[in-house]
Amino acid sequence: MSHPSAPLPLGAVTVTDPFWHAKQELVRTQVIPYQWEALNDRVPGAAPSYVIHNFAAAARQRDRRTAQGAAFKAPTLTNRGFETWPEDSDHPDPDTFYGLVFQDSDLAKFIEAAAYSLAGHPDATLEAEVDAAIDLICSAQLDNGYLCTYYILTGMDQHFTNLEFNHELYCFGHMTEAAVAYHEATGKDALLEAMKRFADYIDSRFGPQEGKLKGYPGHEEAELALVRLHQATGEQRYLDLAKFFLDQRGTDPKYFHLEAERAKAEGYPRAGWDADMAYFQSHEPVREQDEAVGHAVRAGYLYTGMADVARETGDQSLVEACERLWRSIVDRKLYVTGGIGGTVDGEAFSYDYDLPNDLAYSETCAAISLVYFARRMLQLRPRSEYADVMELALYNTVLAGVALDGKSFFYVNPLEVTPEGSAKDSRKRHLKPVRQPWFGCACCPPNLARTVADVASYAWTATDDTLFTHLYVGGQVSAELSGSPVRLDVTANLPWSGEGSAVLHCESGVTGTLAFRLPGWSDADDAALSASAEADGRISREVVDGYVYFTGTWRDGDTVSFDFPMPARVLAANPAVREDTGKVALARGPITFTFEEADNGADLHLLRLDPQALEPGGIAVEPWQGLGKPMVRLRVPVRRLPAAQDAPLYSAYRPQAGQAGQAYAIPYYGWANRGENEMSVWIRA
Amino acid sequence: MSHPSAPLPLGAVTVTDPFWHAKQELVRTQVIPYQWEALNDRVPGAAPSYVIHNFAAAARQRDRRTAQGAAFKAPTLTNRGFETWPEDSDHPDPDTFYGLVFQDSDLAKFIEAAAYSLAGHPDATLEAEVDAAIDLICSAQLDNGYLCTYYILTGMDQHFTNLEFNHELYCFGHMTEAAVAYHEATGKDALLEAMKRFADYIDSRFGPQEGKLKGYPGHEEAELALVRLHQATGEQRYLDLAKFFLDQRGTDPKYFHLEAERAKAEGYPRAGWDADMAYFQSHEPVREQDEAVGHAVRAGYLYTGMADVARETGDQSLVEACERLWRSIVDRKLYVTGGIGGTVDGEAFSYDYDLPNDLAYSETCAAISLVYFARRMLQLRPRSEYADVMELALYNTVLAGVALDGKSFFYVNPLEVTPEGSAKDSRKRHLKPVRQPWFGCACCPPNLARTVADVASYAWTATDDTLFTHLYVGGQVSAELSGSPVRLDVTANLPWSGEGSAVLHCESGVTGTLAFRLPGWSDADDAALSASAEADGRISREVVDGYVYFTGTWRDGDTVSFDFPMPARVLAANPAVREDTGKVALARGPITFTFEEADNGADLHLLRLDPQALEPGGIAVEPWQGLGKPMVRLRVPVRRLPAAQDAPLYSAYRPQAGQAGQAYAIPYYGWANRGENEMSVWIRA
Structure with missing residues (x-):
């Protein structure tokens, strides 16, 4: 391993x-x-x-x-x-x-x-x-x-x-x-x-x-x-x-x-501008770096290259630098949509925990670079966290980069938009509402x-004796296990359901390991995965770093079944993230959800999560075809504070419960497919 | 009148x-x-x-x-x-x-x-x-x-x-x-x-x-x-x-x-840059303007000049334009500190209700221009709202412009600052923490x-037969009332107490009006003001547009007493102000208060107002000399959410009451007199 x-x-x-x-x-x-x-x-x-x-x-x-x-x-x-x-x-x-x-x-x-x-x-x-x-x-x-x-x-x-x-x-x-x-x-x-x-x-x-x-x-x-x-x-x-x-x-x-x-x-003459060396990640030798800084795409490609060279050369100091830089991103600089790069100035990482929603940069290419970096980290050492982040970036910010009809593109992926702000506020001129x-x-x-x-290259990797399934993507996977050709037929229905199976086709007696990730978004322990050959003792299991390793002697038709529960999740950010204080975001499986004006009317900032939403089943999961593709949306109990357009700008504060109702959250990648409208990933708790 | x-x-x-x-x-x-x-x-x-x-x-x-x-x-x-x-x-x-x-x-x-x-x-x-x-x-x-x-x-x-x-x-x-x-x-x-x-x-x-x-x-x-x-x-x-x-x-x-x-x-050659005509308020004829736009100081001086010319020429179309522009500012574009100009780009008014706290511009000169405009509006027509706004700008943003020792100055007056943001976030480079x-x-x-x-020219104005007290500033005021010289000796202790008196010195039998503003920050009706000569019927009162007019025949020593209650007030912004949704600001009398790290520790965003604060006397008013000058500060029941520095960036949301405690709010004009530290006018409700 x-x-x-x-x-x-x-x-x-x-x-x-x-x-x-x-x-x-x-x-x-x-x-x-x-x-x-x-x-x-x-x-x-x-x-x-x-x-x-x-x-x-x-x-x-x-x-x-x-x-x-x-x-x-x-x-x-x-x-x-x-x-x-x-x-x-x-x-x-x-x-x-x-x-x-x-x-x-x-x-x-x-x-x-x-x-x-x-x-x-x-x-x-x-x-x-x-x-x-x-x-x-x-x-x-x-x-x-x-x-x-x-x-x-x-x-x-x-x-x-x-x-x-x-x-x-x-x-x-x-x-x-x-x-x-x-x-x-x-x-x-x-x-x-x-x-x-x-x-x-x-x-x-x-x-x-x-x-x-x-x-x-x-x-x-x-x-x-x-x-x-x-x-x-x-x-x-x-x-x-x-x-x-x-x-x-x-x-x-x-x-x-x-x-x-x-x-x-x-x-x-010299084209360029005054950029400090951190913009290029050339402020210090790469092996001494421990904070992700500067232009986010540059950074992501560098870290990917560092992990590549570390893998090919066995350079442990590079591995350690990659691990520190990974922690810097994942613990302090990652959007809940899998995006990176909080500031438009330099299209760059901002400082720790500075993750503005309505001024976000979160470039599509930067999320892609994070997918690359994560895959290299997985190659170095299979840990489910790497795949969790790779999956988050891929299903949310990367896919948000393209319209559902494939004909228009986001470069910048904010977590909160008002068309008025994009049109009238020059600080937000990088934020397009369509x-x-x-x-x-x-x-x-x-x-x-x-x-x-x-996508296949992110879903599966292999060593001589182990075939890793990092992402549950349905497909027929031809590989070798300890020198013998095998085919793994995976049936999956992500991101909408966590249930599926992988059937192995091989000559009898092939030995080796099939490794499957336990997704971080699922509360399930390794019992969510089972191999048909465990019953007769041909196959044993071991759980390491969020992967379940099924090892032994395989026969044609052996099946690994999985069933990861996929409840709607209500997420909070670390309290150090000022922008998200007192707010919640919704997720289910690998998908981050968002609220759009098209489903919920304008003034999304007036929505508050109703405490009912925290009860089991409080958030309903509904199949939805509203954007012409099969999706799932969440029906969320909320309280809506009344607008007060003719009221004074400031007046005595009176606690208001707001009007009880339902709001609908759709997958983040699907937003802005119905013309200009307000959008917000985070709503108040 | x-x-x-x-x-x-x-x-x-x-x-x-x-x-x-x-x-x-x-x-x-x-x-x-x-x-x-x-x-x-x-x-x-x-x-x-x-x-x-x-x-x-x-x-x-x-x-x-x-x-x-x-x-x-x-x-x-x-x-x-x-x-x-x-x-x-x-x-x-x-x-x-x-x-x-x-x-x-x-x-x-x-x-x-x-x-x-x-x-x-x-x-x-x-x-x-x-x-x-x-x-x-x-x-x-x-x-x-x-x-x-x-x-x-x-x-x-x-x-x-x-x-x-x-x-x-x-x-x-x-x-x-x-x-x-x-x-x-x-x-x-x-x-x-x-x-x-x-x-x-x-x-x-x-x-x-x-x-x-x-x-x-x-x-x-x-x-x-x-x-x-x-x-x-x-x-x-x-x-x-x-x-x-x-x-x-x-x-x-x-x-x-x-x-x-x-x-x-x-x-x-021509010095300048590409600015649209709204920056100069020259996008349309002044009599057709109804939204305060562009560079805020330019705008304030223009509106002041418009009101001046309106007053001197009797041009009603200019008066009406001034009134529309006033409403645009006061109903939709004014900070709770009396500042104007929400955006650094063009040092300008932003769009309606766009009043960012941590990116505010709110230039000291712009607040000064609002004081000028308000005084001209008062001259045209005495309405207490004009004086309320003038007073708000003067006691808060204008005075915040200078350090308590008179030796350093703010150009920009944000409502929320973190030294880290000012140092590291180029979007905030206009925001100095000192x-x-x-x-x-x-x-x-x-x-x-x-x-x-x-300041005297903002506190008092007069017509031939009326002496207006707009601001309760202690002083000896020499004027004429219906052609006779009078002196009004005002004793006041604003902004810390709403109690005081104005004693008139004059020859017996002077006729005319002494007019006093009912401050908007006081809940009091006109009973908060009383003239000693009302008892014998020499002086009658009339209340118009928030001013109490005492009219009649005056004698030397006649006294007008005032006693405006000055409870701590908990303010909310109009729900259309996205930045302030779910937040409160504190005020007392004309003073807007703010929270500083020096009194409350770092991470002010983790403070929430405790509902206790809304009960009568819930917020204690304390004399305070902490900055070397006599002031009042507010002791505020709050709940502090715990920081979680080593916790993951995102995790399941769990409602938290936070730890009960006290926070201290000081007058906004006094902030940043103790070195670099965090500051926030608004805290969560």
């Missing part, structure tokens, strides 16, 4: 779960096609992305280079900005880079999502689109392997001089993840070969050796991607490079300060697509 | 009130000398103001002009910024303008404060300082009357081309108020004559006539100052100009847009000084 587990290979799982299958179909049939249109700037009413435009421009430049040979003069522009948009979007210059410096990464995430989707559901049209995109990407690559359209198009003279802000290594990381996934899904290796060449070029420029750059990514991502590339290729240098980036990070003198000084000394079609900075939609399409 | 009243002339009142006399002595002995040092850049550790520097530079330029005659070349700089500070503050260039474009106004407010102080307390040293300052100001004035050091020093070629941002008319207004006050206090007219010449110049450039500018001030203040100049000089043109500015404001096309277009067309010594933008300290020094 103590050596690391790994996700199953792509294609090893067929997701049949009614909930997740529907979400994956939404990604396959709506989100991915929509995103392909968006990358090609063909979505009416959405801001052009210029992603394909940039690659096409870089590929044309390569043609000119080839045609002109030594006569070719590369651009050496000085007007490089963190973002560049055409003055006239109907007539962009065909040879100019547009968008944010990391615009390439949107295409990478799209390809990665497409790869996961193709692995589960072949689709010749999509595969042809991706192949065409990969052709284009490869056409843009420089002979030395460099592949970031921003510098190719604005001039290579200053590449790798602004690691702090310019995201070349971030784009490399995402494209590498895409390359590995696409190779695994289709066997095609054009992109993988291209990214190996880019990795080799980076490796030739960065490292501990004399004369190499001592820098590291301003936006972490390359670290985890290099580990993935190492796993896909077996190449040790890629792992070493990932570790080098981690080892360098936060050492003195700070590399980003040196970069800025050099830019000043040499007089070249999802938006596409963003100039479109990191979240494709990130969400790749995560949903790859 | 229906014609407007006016404040009494400077010097007509000697304030003997223990509370206000002490505050005025603080202003006289601490704040004014400190500010003189600050204006001269001699306060160690405070940012230099460059105020005297700028006038001295302008005066030296005049000397050069005189010496060089036609050969003198005025500067025509193009690098004009909204603020300019020297690169090396130890070596500022002696001929360069530094500071914000409205830096001159700090000296104006200082002179005005000094004038009020000198009227009540002659002081040869102070008067000599002011005379020297006035000499300097007059030396800086141009021959045509123009007097704003910003354009004199940066080049007059573009004066009056950026009314939107460049504050020339604002500085004119403040210096004019200073001139009128100093003339009234000392009889000296050098500054008054200078400001008349500036007013004449402005009048020659602005007006409805062909060829004159059709603009109006970007920061209102000139309007009310011109009315004051009109009253001091009898000159009708000044009133007409004030009315012209009001009539023009908000008409289409917007003057500020025309200015910006002209700057673009002619290619000159007062600051001086500000680069130092509008508030001198504004506060002039208001406190002039």
Whole structure:
């Protein structure tokens, strides 16, 4: 049980779960096609992305280079900005880079999502689109392997001089993840070969050796991607490079300060802003960090990379740092929706227990990064808390990122919204009361697509002799147990019911362990799980860190049944969370619920939980189809304080019981699918 | 009763009130000398103001002009910024303008404060300082009357081309108020004559006539100052100009847009930023406005000027607009501390009922502007509500602006502060947990000084036959009643006790009315006031709009006694105020109380009012000297919820009664006099 587990290979799982299958179909049939249109700037009413435009421009430049040979003069522009948009979007210059410096990464995430989707559901049209995109990407690559359209198009003279802000290594990381996934899904290796060449070029420029750059990514991502590339290729240098980036990070003198000084000394312009080193998690060496700080997505990707390198190298000091950072998030900086990053300033973690609801940032990508970090922690050591948090982020904030029709997206996921506040209060201008079609900075939609399409990799991991079920997702799981092929057929009905089973298909006499998580949201002890083969003593059970390990000799048809009670839960925050003092939130199973104006009228702040709700069965659980999909909603006894629109602003306080009634809470991920309206996760107790 | 009243002339009142006399002595002995040092850049550790520097530079330029005659070349700089500070503050260039474009106004407010102080307390040293300052100001004035050091020093070629941002008319207004006050206090007219010449110049450039500018001030203040100049000089043109500015404001096309277009067309630089017209209250004609919007100080000064012009011209449409704007503030946009301006963005009014406590702006100057507006509304029509709000702003937010030792100042007056939030949360960087010594933008300290020094003008106003007591301030008030001189000796002990008397000294047989306000904070009806001469029928009473009018034939020694009960009050906000839902604030008399960590320990959000507090006498009123001054504090039965520092972030909700105990609430104006600590006006009910 103590050596690391790994996700199953792509294609090893067929997701049949009614909930997740529907979400994956939404990604396959709506989100991915929509995103392909968006990358090609063909979505009416959405801001052009210029992603394909940039690659096409870089590929044309390569043609000119080839045609002109030594006569070719590369651009050496000085007007490089963190973002560049055409003055006239109907007539962009065909040879100019547009968008944010990391615009390439949107295409990478799209390809990665497409790869996961193709692995589960072949689709010749999509595969042809991706192949065409990969052709284009490869056409843009420089002979030395460099592949970031921003510098190719604005001039290579200053590449790798602004690691702090310019995201070349971030784009490399995402494209590498895409390359590995696409190779695994289709066997095609054009992109993988291209990214190996880019990795080799980076490796030739960065490292501990004399004369190499001592820098590291301003936006972490390359670290985890290099580990993935190492796993896909077996190449040790890629792992070493990932570790080098981690080892360098936060050492003195700070590399980003040196970069800025050099830019000043040499007089070249530098895109960026005054950000303190904590924004980049480069305020101190990573092994000394014990508080999650700075830009939340950067942080999540860094911690994921740290756990990856820790797992591959056995570096215990990295494991311990990951555990401290995990505790910092989970004990003091996590929303009840699984979101992280409380403040819009720097899209960052705020200080301990500062979790504002109506000013929350809680970026979709940050929740995704938490899912990644949690999966790596699970691989290092199976503890149900890691899976609980992973599940919370996935079912709530990640899924809230996309509309039920797959056509619009949240970047920011507040826990309380009033349309009036979003419209009139400039402090809340980041809080949209409805999802938006596409963003100039479109990191979240494709990130969400790749995560949903790859849900199997979060649900199951395996070691040589143990198959872990972390999330109860219905599906057919092909794996090996002690060298023998097995198939686990899981039937589940999460998140609406906690009942289900896993039937093992195997040759008789396979030995090994099937491990199942005891969900933290269930009060049940391990008796909620039972294996049919326990009766005859073939299989024994052990409970460690919230996992039930069934170990022994299996026969075809052996079944593990589970039945986790799923009562509605009334939650309170730690009293240190000022924003939530005196308030409650509702949850059931992995789902966090929320109140919307559409069900409850306006002025949700006037709702108070009726003490009746705390009695057994006080909150009714109702099947609900109000958003056109099967869901469950909660009917909650409340007291509603009367509004007093014409009353004075201040008057003598009189305790009021409020009018008894019912309110309805719906799954958080489903909010804002009925137009602009008020929403609040927390109501007063 | 229906014609407007006016404040009494400077010097007509000697304030003997223990509370206000002490505050005025603080202003006289601490704040004014400190500010003189600050204006001269001699306060160690405070940012230099460059105020005297700028006038001295302008005066030296005049000397050069005189010496060089036609050969003198005025500067025509193009690098004009909204603020300019020297690169090396130890070596500022002696001929360069530094500071914000409205830096001159700090000296104006200082002179005005000094004038009020000198009227009540002659002081040869102070008067000599002011005379020297006035000499300097007059030396800086141009021959045509123009007097704003910003354009004199940066080049007059573009004066009056950026009314939107460049504050020339604002500085004119403040210096004019200073001139009128100093003339009234000392009889000296050098500054008054200078400001008349500036007013004449402005009048020659602005007006409805062909060829004159059709603009109006970007920061209102000139309007009310011109009315004051009109009253001091009898000159009708000044009133007409004030009315012209009001009539023009908000008409289409917007003057500020025309200015910006002209700057673009002619290619000159323009200090400023993208502000919508509501920021300047120029989004629509003033007579059509019915919601208080935009920068709160600008708004307060505008509304004051509107009420001034309404009073002087009898313009009923202006009266009605003032009444609508008053209701907008008082019914929907006023803090329980008398502060206004809920949002830091634009230092502005937020939308209806949006009154955040921990993000409040509530600028000291904005509360001062509300005091001014309220006094003008009282002059138009005596209604106790106007005086209630004036008193609330004065005793709470205005006085909170200065430390009890007179040496540091709040610009922003939140209703809830945690030092950790102020230090770590960039959304709260405007919220200081302790007062600051001086500000680069130092509008508030001198504004506060002039208001406190002039408290008599808010306490009493008079018509020919009626002397109004709006605020119960102890003092000797000289006035005329139906042409006969009278003196009203008021003894009061506000804000700590509601008991006192007013003894009239006069020749026998004087007829007229003494009117006294029934404070809104007292439950008492008019029986709380009684006149000794009511018994023999010489004096009758009438109650109108919260004022008790005692009318008849007076004899020397006639006494009006008052005894307003002053129980501790537990207040609730209108349920539409989301921030205050389920919370209470405490008040007694005109004082709003607050809870500080120094008295109650940290984690004030864990305090809940114990229902015992609602019983008669449940809240104890205690004399208190804890801050070195006589005050009253409230001992409040509370329940304290336990902290749970090591508990999980989220867990099952369990109702908790909390531990019974006592908390202490102190006057809001006294908070933050014991170092950095938590503070909260509202606690949970």
